[in-house]
Amino acid sequence: MSVLVYTESDQGKFKKVAFEVASYAKAVADQLGTTVTAITINATNISELGNYGVDKVLNVSNPQLDVFNAKGYAEAIQQAAEKEAAKVIIVSSSANSKYLAPLLAVGLNAGYASNVIEAPSSTEPFTVKRTAFTNKAFEMTAINTDTKIVGVSNNSFGLVEKSGSASAEDFSPSISDLAVKVESVDKASNQVSIADAEIVVSGGRGLKGPENWGMIEELASVLGAATACSKPVSDLGWRPHSEHVGQTGKPVASNLYIAIGISGAIQHLAGINASKVKVVINTDPEAPFFKAADYGVVGDAFTVVPQLIEKLKAFKAQQ
Amino acid sequence: MKILVCISHVPDTTSKINFTEGDTKFDTNGVQFVINPNDEFGLTRAMWFKEKQGAQVTVINVGGPETEPTLRKALAIGADGAIRVNTPATDGFSVAKQLAHVAKDGGYDLVIAGRESIDYNGGMVPGMIAGLTNANFVNNCINLEIEGNAATAIREIDGGKETLSTSLPLVIGGQKGLVEESDLRIPNMRGIMMARQKPLTVLDPVDSANETASVKFEKPAAKGAVKLVAPDNLDELVSLLHNEAKVI
Numbered sequence: 307m308s309v310l311v312y313t314e315s316d317q318g319k320f321k322k323v324a325f326e327v328a329s330y331a332k333a334v335a336d337q338l339g340t341t342v343t344a345i346t347i348n349a350t351n352i353s354e355l356g357n358y359g360v361d362k363v364l365n366v367s368n369p370q371l372d373v374f375n376a377k378g379y380a381e382a383i384q385q386a387a388e389k390e391a392a393k394v395i396i397v398s399s400s401a402n403s404k405y406l407a408p409l410l411a412v413g414l415n416a417g418y419a420s421n422v423i424e425a426p427s428s429t430e431p432f433t434v435k436r437t438a439f440t441n442k443a444f445e446m447t448a449i450n451t452d453t454k455i456v457g458v459s460n461n462s463f464g465l466v467e468k469s470g471s472a473s474a475e476d477f478s479p480s481i482s483d484l485a486v487k488v489e490s491v492d493k494a495s496n497q498v499s500i501a502d503a504e505i506v507v508s509g510g511r512g513l514k515g516p517e518n519w520g521m522i523e524e525l526a527s528v529l530g531a532a533t534a535c536s537k538p539v540s541d542l543g544w545r546p547h548s549e550h551v552g553q554t555g556k557p558v559a560s561n562l563y564i565a566i567g568i569s570g571a572i573q574h575l576a577g578i579n580a581s582k583v584k585v586v587i588n589t590d591p592e593a594p595f596f597k598a599a600d601y602g603v604v605g606d607a608f609t610v611v612p613q614l615i616e617k618l619k620a621f622k623a624q625q
Numbered sequence: 626m627k628i629l630v631c632i633s634h635v636p637d638t639t640s641k642i643n644f645t646e647g648d649t650k651f652d653t654n655g656v657q658f659v660i661n662p663n664d665e666f667g668l669t670r671a672m673w674f675k676e677k678q679g680a681q682v683t684v685i686n687v688g689g690p691e692t693e694p695t696l697r698k699a700l701a702i703g704a705d706g707a708i709r710v711n712t713p714a715t716d717g718f719s720v721a722k723q724l725a726h727v728a729k730d731g732g733y734d735l736v737i738a739g740r741e742s743i744d745y746n747g748g749m750v751p752g753m754i755a756g757l758t759n760a761n762f763v764n765n766c767i768n769l770e771i772e773g774n775a776a777t778a779i780r781e782i783d784g785g786k787e788t789l790s791t792s793l794p795l796v797i798g799g800q801k802g803l804v805e806e807s808d809l810r811i812p813n814m815r816g817i818m819m820a821r822q823k824p825l826t827v828l829d830p831v832d833s834a835n836e837t838a839s840v841k842f843e844k845p846a847a848k849g850a851v852k853l854v855a856p857d858n859l860d861e862l863v864s865l866l867h868n869e870a871k872v873i
């Protein structure tokens with residue numbers, strides 16, 4: 307009856323979201339008066355999970371699952387849920403978890419609530435708060451099935467450290483033939499992704515052209531941030547589509563979002579509003595972004611950004 | 626090849642989001658409804674398969690009669706036929722069950738859905754259709770090619786993309802990239818006229834219980850005023866971000 311949590315890893319190392327979903331699972335387990343079991347797939351350093359409230363780890367080592375496969379991973383998690391008789395399963399909002407969760411829901415005949423931002427407000431009926439209408443509203447959703455899947459929004463619940471330790475057990479689920487095969491992966495290993503970034507630096511049409519992105523990249527590199535852009539910037543081909551954020555692009559839920567030369571159209575704001583602190587740099591004091599931001603600079607990006615880079619470098623050097 | 630394109634009928638992206646009946650229902654008053662943007666990219670890709678590879682394209686929506694103008698728009702863009710499953714779309718899983726039933730019954734080779742709809746953002750319908758029909762599944766699909774029974778797809782992953790090979794029957798959760806923004810089509814007069822002659826079949830729903838229920842909605846709390854920092858005083862911005870916001 308324990309709460310099962312899928313703790314994701316990348317090349318063996320736990321992702322930060324793994325600790326966040328473990329923390330969330332611990333909160334749910336406390337509400338239900340039960341324990342937390344984590345399932346890991348080809349992860350190392352399993353003992354780290356004990357620091358976030360996990361009591362037991364089901365540790366899968368299977369070369370067939372070396373590269374992510376939604377169906378194969380969903381099968382492994384489903385069998386772990388069945389073994390543990392888990393009634394609540396927690397996953398993250400990473401692209402991979404959002405890919406596998408609906409398959410898992412069908413396998414377990416479980417109701418699934420995605421983009422959940424808080425621990426359940428009630429466990430009977432099991433009710434969670436999630437974002438809807440792309441951050442323009444919240445929805446309280448009751449999951450009525452016997453087995454329930456909760457997808458936790460990235461960077462919403464945070465990490466809650468516990469002093470504890472997790473026991474580990476090898477687990478060998480049977481995986482069927484996988485008919486979706488990965489032929490190649492194209493991923494910049496030295497860059498933070500928008501999904502995982504704590505800080506995102508984003509540029510809009512106010513930057514005039516792709517040749518001016520040097521300062522955006524430099525600012526991002528000083529802050530250890532990911533780079534993003536508004537929709538027209540990607541439609542114009544100034545930046546790749548993978549950087550397009552907003553209602554029809556990627557969602558952003560970073561700690562800090564810096565918008566440079568972005569007007570703050572409703573579709574843009576919807577996608578980035580889950581970020582905790584927003585800074586806008588724009589020449590036009592009437593730009594709607596100023597209404598959504600916490601801090602603002604009315605000024606020309608071409609003078610403000612280079613100066614900000616220097617100030618931040620000096621600040622970082624002092625730290 | 627028979628393609629089924631799932632069309633979610635959603636409020637236009639500029640809509641003000643309000644609720645009625647004690648914050649339990651979305652207020653459709655004055656709201657303009659459109660084809661869900663992720664679905665529109667998928668529909669446009671389906672048009673390419675129709676024109677270049679002779680595919681037959683059916684669009685489908687689970688919803689009440691009020692969604693028919695959205696389906697007619699999809700017909701005007703070029704779909705051959707439309708299906709409406711006559712039941713309100715209240716929960717992702719039950720919608721997926723309706724769609725899966727039609728996909729299986731109709732022998733569709735490819736089901737194109739959007740990675741999520743911009744109203745409830747559930748992000749579960751395409752994967753659930755795949756699970757329920759035992760089809761292969763690619764989510765966050767930004768490129769799709771089909772040759773005979775074989776499919777090659779590109780999926781966006783966190784921080785990059787990956788190329789996948791698989792086969793039909795296939796379900797994808799699509800998004801921008803399947804086609805470019807500039808490829809999207811605005812229905813012309815001829816398309817609109819032709820759409821009126823095309824079949825729009827209304828089907829009764831299959832039995833299905835709701836797995837989740839929307840209990841109540843809330844709007845985000847009003848935001849405080851922005852703190853302005855002078856462009857020649859950026860030390861203050863750095864200090865605010867460090868000491869006050871504690872984000873650097």
Ligand SMILES: Cc1cc2nc3c(=O)[nH]c(=O)nc-3n(C[C@H](O)[C@H](O)[C@H](O)COP(=O)(O)OP(=O)(O)OC[C@H]3O[C@@H](n4cnc5c(N)ncnc54)[C@H](O)[C@@H]3O)c2cc1C
Nearest residue numbers: 510511512536537552553554567568569571574589590607
């Ligand atoms: C269906 C639909 C979906 C959409 N989805 C999205 C989405 O997901 N994401 C998204 O971003 N948009 C989306 N949009 C587009 C959105 O409506 C806006 O058009 C877009 O966000 C504007 O991008 P921008 O702010 O970069 O450009 P603009 O609106 O052109 O703004 C540029 C800003 O730069 C400022 N500026 C100019 N020069 C300087 C300078 N030297 N220094 C500082 N500032 C300067 C200007 O004052 C202006 O505010 C969508 C639109 C539709 C219809």
